[in-house]
Amino acid sequence: MVTLKIKRQDGDRTWFDHFEVEEKTGMTVLEALFHVQERQDGSLCFRYSCRGAVCGSCAMLINKVPRLACRTQVANVKDEADDEPKDGVAAVKQSEKDEDKNEILIEPLPNQKVIRDLIVDMDHFYSLVDSVRPWIDSQDREPEKVTLMEPSTQEQLERYTNCILCATCHGACPAAARDGNYLGPAALAKAWRFYLDPRSRDKDRDELLELLDSESGVWGCDVVYKCVAVCPKKVTPTPAILELRKKME
Amino acid sequence: MIDHDVLVIGGGLSGLRAALEAKFSGADVAIISKVYPIRSHSGAAQGGINASLGSDDSWKAHALDTVKGSDYLADQDTVEILCREAPERVIEMENWGTNFSRKDDGTIAQRPFGGAGFPRTCYAGDRTGHNLLHTLYEQVLKNKIKVYSEWLVTKLLVENGKCAGSVALNTANSEMDAFRAKATILATGGYGRIYQRSTNAIINRGSGIALAYMAGVPLQDMEFVQFHPTTLWDTNILITEGARGEGGYLYNKDHERFMANYAADAMELAPRDIVARAIQTEIDERRGFPGGYVQLDITHLGKEKINKRLPGIRQISIDFAGIDPVQEPIPVQPGQHYSMGGVSSNKDGETPLPGLYAVGECACISVHGANRLGGNSLLDTVVFGKRAGGAAAEYVKTVENQADEILIDALKNEQQRIEEMMGEGGENFAELRDELRAIMQEYVGVFRNREKLEHAVEAIRELKERGKELRVKNNSSVFNFELMNAIELKGMLELGHVIALGALVREESRGAHYRTDFPERDDENWLKHTLACFKPKGPELDYREVTIDRFQPERRAY
Ligand SMILES: Cc1cc2nc3c(=O)[nH]c(=O)nc-3n(C[C@H](O)[C@H](O)[C@H](O)COP(=O)(O)OP(=O)(O)OC[C@H]3O[C@@H](n4cnc5c(N)ncnc54)[C@H](O)[C@@H]3O)c2cc1C
Ligand code: SF4
Ligand code: FES
Numbered sequence: 001m002v003t004l005k006i007k008r009q010d011g012d013r014t015w016f017d018h019f020e021v022e023e024k025t026g027m028t029v030l031e032a033l034f035h036v037q038e039r040q041d042g043s044l045c046f047r048y049s050c051r052g053a054v055c056g057s058c059a060m061l062i063n064k065v066p067r068l069a070c071r072t073q074v075a076n077v078k079d080e081a082d083d084e085p086k087d088g089v090a091a092v093k094q095s096e097k098d099e100d101k102n103e104i105l106i107e108p109l110p111n112q113k114v115i116r117d118l119i120v121d122m123d124h125f126y127s128l129v130d131s132v133r134p135w136i137d138s139q140d141r142e143p144e145k146v147t148l149m150e151p152s153t154q155e156q157l158e159r160y161t162n163c164i165l166c167a168t169c170h171g172a173c174p175a176a177a178r179d180g181n182y183l184g185p186a187a188l189a190k191a192w193r194f195y196l197d198p199r200s201r202d203k204d205r206d207e208l209l210e211l212l213d214s215e216s217g218v219w220g221c222d223v224v225y226k227c228v229a230v231c232p233k234k235v236t237p238t239p240a241i242l243e244l245r246k247k248m249e
Numbered sequence: 250m251i252d253h254d255v256l257v258i259g260g261g262l263s264g265l266r267a268a269l270e271a272k273f274s275g276a277d278v279a280i281i282s283k284v285y286p287i288r289s290h291s292g293a294a295q296g297g298i299n300a301s302l303g304s305d306d307s308w309k310a311h312a313l314d315t316v317k318g319s320d321y322l323a324d325q326d327t328v329e330i331l332c333r334e335a336p337e338r339v340i341e342m343e344n345w346g347t348n349f350s351r352k353d354d355g356t357i358a359q360r361p362f363g364g365a366g367f368p369r370t371c372y373a374g375d376r377t378g379h380n381l382l383h384t385l386y387e388q389v390l391k392n393k394i395k396v397y398s399e400w401l402v403t404k405l406l407v408e409n410g411k412c413a414g415s416v417a418l419n420t421a422n423s424e425m426d427a428f429r430a431k432a433t434i435l436a437t438g439g440y441g442r443i444y445q446r447s448t449n450a451i452i453n454r455g456s457g458i459a460l461a462y463m464a465g466v467p468l469q470d471m472e473f474v475q476f477h478p479t480t481l482w483d484t485n486i487l488i489t490e491g492a493r494g495e496g497g498y499l500y501n502k503d504h505e506r507f508m509a510n511y512a513a514d515a516m517e518l519a520p521r522d523i524v525a526r527a528i529q530t531e532i533d534e535r536r537g538f539p540g541g542y543v544q545l546d547i548t549h550l551g552k553e554k555i556n557k558r559l560p561g562i563r564q565i566s567i568d569f570a571g572i573d574p575v576q577e578p579i580p581v582q583p584g585q586h587y588s589m590g591g592v593s594s595n596k597d598g599e600t601p602l603p604g605l606y607a608v609g610e611c612a613c614i615s616v617h618g619a620n621r622l623g624g625n626s627l628l629d630t631v632v633f634g635k636r637a638g639g640a641a642a643e644y645v646k647t648v649e650n651q652a653d654e655i656l657i658d659a660l661k662n663e664q665q666r667i668e669e670m671m672g673e674g675g676e677n678f679a680e681l682r683d684e685l686r687a688i689m690q691e692y693v694g695v696f697r698n699r700e701k702l703e704h705a706v707e708a709i710r711e712l713k714e715r716g717k718e719l720r721v722k723n724n725s726s727v728f729n730f731e732l733m734n735a736i737e738l739k740g741m742l743e744l745g746h747v748i749a750l751g752a753l754v755r756e757e758s759r760g761a762h763y764r765t766d767f768p769e770r771d772d773e774n775w776l777k778h779t780l781a782c783f784k785p786k787g788p789e790l791d792y793r794e795v796t797i798d799r800f801q802p803e804r805r806a807y
Pocket of ligand 1: 258259260261262263264281282283284285286289290291292293294295296297298299377378400401402403436437438439448449450453455456457487586587608609610611623624625626627628630
């Protein structure tokens with residue numbers, strides 16, 4: 001048996017509920033949550049889609065670390081050391097997790113408004129990403145031809161095109177916690193992805209740099225690499241931000 | 250009430266491509282989706298998208314492979330369109346920003362896939378679907394197309410013989426609204442989750458197919474269900490065909506490369522139906538490993554190649570099976586993967602109901618026939634998504650809107666239907682769903698026969714009866730997942746019934762439909778499409794000719 005200590009919210013009311021779930025080998029936190037939702041409390045809500053760590057729906061705070069519930073094994077987190085930092089990210093504090101082991105603390109992703117239980121309002125996050133105009137404008141290109149691209153350029157891009165927009169990084173980011181207008185790691189990584197892309201137009205690149213050259217843009221970053229540590233897709237927002245800064249200097 | 254010329258239901262690849270084309274053609278278009286578009290199942294596609302880009306390849310070769318792969322059940326006129334338009338669509342995706350893997354000369358790299366005579370599958374590592382989906386979503390953003398995210402469509406409205414719009418539930422607050430549209434495009438994906446073991450996203454419940462069926466539109470070839478040979482043991486997360494394409498081997502517990510006994514020439518790269526049956530036979534005849542799996546070995550490819558070509562597979566194996574395929578073989582078993590059947594529609598996505606279009610996995614445009622080749626489905630979404638979006642935009646210029654009252658009435662009826670599902674006692678969705686999934690897995694799986702299928706049809710009939718007593722106990726209005734599940738389960742029960750009945754009646758083996766009591770293909774009696782129409786007592790079956798022009802049916806051998 002494993003206990004899920006889940007933060008609940010309904011309107012302005014917040015509380016913690018404890019649920020006991022029978023543990024199976026290989027069980028993920030997402031599966032454990034389904035057990036609760038389907039057999040114990042149908043009102044518990046959380047987002048999901050792929051269950052395979054590719055869609056980005058199920059980001060939440062598990063033992064104080066933002067991660068994807070479908071990729072997190074119950075066995076790995078149920079008696080996580082209380083005081084050791086996980087991947088450089090703030091670990092569970094003794095007082096917040098009950099003394100006995102076999103318990104997993106589950107809360108909604110930070111730095112976003114909670115709608116209900118583990119579901120947060122993603123609109124703000126998406127609007128930050130959308131504000132960097134994340135697309136290729138193919139207006140002046142010959143659509144019947146492929147753009148030739150060095151395999152090495154393709155690989156460089158890949159690191160950033162792998163982003164699934166799960167907002168895990170946003171939930172771990174101290175600058176995002178402080179400044180609601182801060183574009184955040186995902187949006188800035190996305191900006192760098194389009195800056196790097198040989199298919200972007202120079203004009204768009206120049207406009208992008210102008211847009212990002214502010215305290216809520218690349219200069220807002222604390223360079224503490226928390227986004228890099230938590231990203232489930234090994235995207236590296238901090239180095240992208242530093243590269244963008246270099247382009248501005 | 251919400252008003253648009255064209256409403257696209259579904260935000261996966263086919264829906265996004267359709268919406269873009271409708272927009273380019275000047276229509277007022279919106280997308281509605283039960284999840285945020287980039288969370289759609291399309292993002293999980295790994296292996297790639299087919300197009301005859303190579304100078305020694307041709308659309309005709311692609312078409313022959315597709316028709317042969319389909320066991321001659323595909324309509325050859327639509328296959329021709331699929332293969333002819335493929336290079337243009339892939340190059341367009343490249344221009345819009347898809348991060349395709351490259352050859353040294355900078356052109357798009359291609360890998361071999363099962364059933365193909367040429368390395369024709371363009372890919373972006375093993376995250377092709379993710380790359381394509383984000384690319385199309387970026388273009389949707391750029392073109393400022395309105396998206397209603399986290400809305401579940403629960404009913405299509407038919408008035409005066411036309412589709413007049415739909416009713417949907419806003420999952421964030423459980424409020425319902427009517428969407429008036431002159432044209433509606435269904436792009437709602439497959440029904441994988443009616444099987445216990447499926448590679449599909451949890452949200453793939455076929456609800457769009459059920460919407461069309463309940464609105465009186467025929468479903469086509471539903472008995473053809475693709476089982477992917479290599480899904481990760483237990484969780485059934487897909488291990489892409491690309492793993493075999495890159496040179497992976499299949500072994501049984503005696504360390505035999507058993508494919509030699511089933512497809513001596515093509516070996517691991519035989520089409521999916523053949524490899525899936527081979528693996529299932531090994532398991533059934535106790536040459537699998539305890540627990541029911543065989544091994545997919547890619548260790549000999551070496552770390553560098555695995556990291557470069559199959560990084561996602563490596564990560565999936567580590568995260569979900571606790572093994573690193575650089576060092577150890579991957580435990581795999583067959584699982585439901587793709588819905589070959591679907592809403593009957595033509596080369597422009599038109600269904601028999603004017604104003605209703607269907608594209609992508611929810612549709613049966615009949616390019617995949619009895620067995621889809623890997624890499625042809627992503628292609629299907631963009632080729633026919635574009636065509637349907639364009640056709641719908643033209644169509645809306647010729648029709649008038651339906652009057653308000655009709656939609657308001659429909660909305661009220663639908664609100665009442667949903668209201669009646671709420672309450673204590675009765676049946677629970679999770680129990681009924683689990684029973685349905687077990688029945689489909691056991692009796693309507695890789696190997697079928699009359700006894701099993703008769704049992705399935707009967708058992709599903711009973712579940713449908715019990716389904717009438719389904720009650721939703723949770724009365725929260727904010728993200729009431731129990732309610733959404735219950736609504737969708739009703740449709741799943743209908744689809745299960747259609748699949749099982751179609752399979753029972755089709756007394757032959759063709760592609761993925763394999764009857765142990767009728768192991769041969771029977772062109773004389775069964776070279777035809779199944780059509781299933783909703784009747785209150787159960788589906789009514791009818792049949793239609795297959796379009797054959799270029800390639801005459803031959804025995805399939807690999
Ligand atoms: C794991 C996996 C890997 C694959 N790999 C490949 C590959 O390499 N190559 C290939 O060619 N094919 C592949 N396929 C198949 C291919 O990915 C799918 O067939 C294709 O992506 C389907 O796209 P779609 O647009 O039709 O549907 P989906 O992407 O499934 O989108 C359906 C959309 O409809 C919405 N929706 C559904 N019901 C409703 C409703 N009632 N109301 C509102 N919205 C609704 C959903 O929210 C979603 O946005 C793979 C499939 C799987 C399972
Ligand atoms: S950068 Fe990583 S953590 Fe951030 S949204 Fe993208 S995938 Fe998620
Ligand atoms: S459910 Fe898709 S990332 Fe977890």
